[in-house]
Amino acid sequence: MTNSLTPASDFPISQLADLLTRGFEDYFVPIHIDESVFLTMLRRDSIDLTASRVILKDGEPIGIGLIARRGWTSRLAAMGIVVNARNGGVGTWAMEKLIEEAKARGEKQMLLEVIEQNTAGVKLYEKVGFQKVRRLVGYKIENPQVEVRHQLEEMDIYELARIVTRHGFSDLPWQLTGATLAQYTPPARAFRINEAYCLISDPSSADVAISSVLVKTRSRGAGLSRVLLRALFANFPNKTWHVSAIYPEEMAFIFEQVGMKREDISQWQMSLML
Numbered sequence: 229m230t231n232s233l234t235p236a237s238d239f240p241i242s243q244l245a246d247l248l249t250r251g252f253e254d255y256f257v258p259i260h261i262d263e264s265v266f267l268t269m270l271r272r273d274s275i276d277l278t279a280s281r282v283i284l285k286d287g288e289p290i291g292i293g294l295i296a297r298r299g300w301t302s303r304l305a306a307m308g309i310v311v312n313a314r315n316g317g318v319g320t321w322a323m324e325k326l327i328e329e330a331k332a333r334g335e336k337q338m339l340l341e342v343i344e345q346n347t348a349g350v351k352l353y354e355k356v357g358f359q360k361v362r363r364l365v366g367y368k369i370e371n372p373q374v375e376v377r378h379q380l381e382e383m384d385i386y387e388l389a390r391i392v393t394r395h396g397f398s399d400l401p402w403q404l405t406g407a408t409l410a411q412y413t414p415p416a417r418a419f420r421i422n423e424a425y426c427l428i429s430d431p432s433s434a435d436v437a438i439s440s441v442l443v444k445t446r447s448r449g450a451g452l453s454r455v456l457l458r459a460l461f462a463n464f465p466n467k468t469w470h471v472s473a474i475y476p477e478e479m480a481f482i483f484e485q486v487g488m489k490r491e492d493i494s495q496w497q498m499s500l501m502l
């Protein structure tokens with residue numbers, strides 16, 4: 229039995245999407261990655277297929293490690309091993325190689341997020357040296373009843389991304405950074421009320437994701453995020469609103485004060501200095 233790694237860029241997208249889906253079989257949330265979802269991940273998250281690896285055992289693909297890169301920082305965007313090859317040391321072996329490769333590329337830091345309840349994942353990443361930065365939490369609310377009192381002003385998503393880069397925490401999780409948000413395009417939409425800003429997925433769907441919420445530093449503490457979220461709920465009624473578990477726990481109050489309920493699944497944001 230010999231393990232080896234090969235660049236993901238040598239494989240067709242359809243095969244990579246299929247391998248990722250199989251790598252996440254029996255996961256905490258159902259995962260199905262088709263080609264279009266995979267291509268969106270690549271674009272939004274800056275995944276570099278030439279640095280990403282397909283994991284082979286005796287020449288057969290058994291897993292995948294996706295690596296995203298920005299400047300001196302890389303991120304393990306996903307790592308999945310097919311069910312019958314798990315818990316045999318392949319994950320640990322592959323992670324050690326991916327870390328060596330990141331060092332050899334001259335990178336200084338590697339980041340990832342892992343579901344807190346994912347014992348194998350957390351154990352693996354801590355074993356190879358990753359440390360917890362903070363807990364990331366998610367929220368949900370179904371059909372909140374709010375009357376329209378404030379008008380939302382629509383804005384260019386790209387402008388919102390610039391504001392997040394300037395005013396957001398410097399160590400935001402990858403998916404909340406301005407660099408990620410700049411890759412969102414319609415039908416996603418961005419809105420503001422005064423100095424409070426948000427980005428949401430297509431609000432004509434029954435389920436809407438809140439992909440960013442930001443209040444400029446000088447306007448914090450005045451309840452603006454609550455005004456903004458309530459205005460969203462009022463302007464787009466009869467929706468289920470989702471906040472995926474990528475928000476720093478210190479931002480949780482924003483969602484709690486508008487009655488959203490915390491999701492059972494939370495994540496650890498983790499970092500390794502290379």
Ligand SMILES: CC(C)(COP(=O)(O)OP(=O)(O)OC[C@H]1O[C@@H](n2cnc3c(N)ncnc32)[C@H](O)[C@@H]1OP(=O)(O)O)[C@@H](O)C(=O)NCCC(=O)NCCS
Binds near residue numbers: 317319341348355
């Ligand atoms: C997480 C994953 C990548 C780990 O790969 P793996 O090849 O199974 O990992 P290893 O065999 O090297 O095991 C890593 C550690 O987790 C432990 N472990 C493995 N499976 C476990 C399980 N089901 N429950 C508890 N611990 C487990 C191992 O014992 C090992 O710890 P040890 O060195 O102290 O013995 C793999 O299980 C997987 O693909 N899971 C589904 C997708 C996923 O969760 N990806 C990670 C989030 S991005």
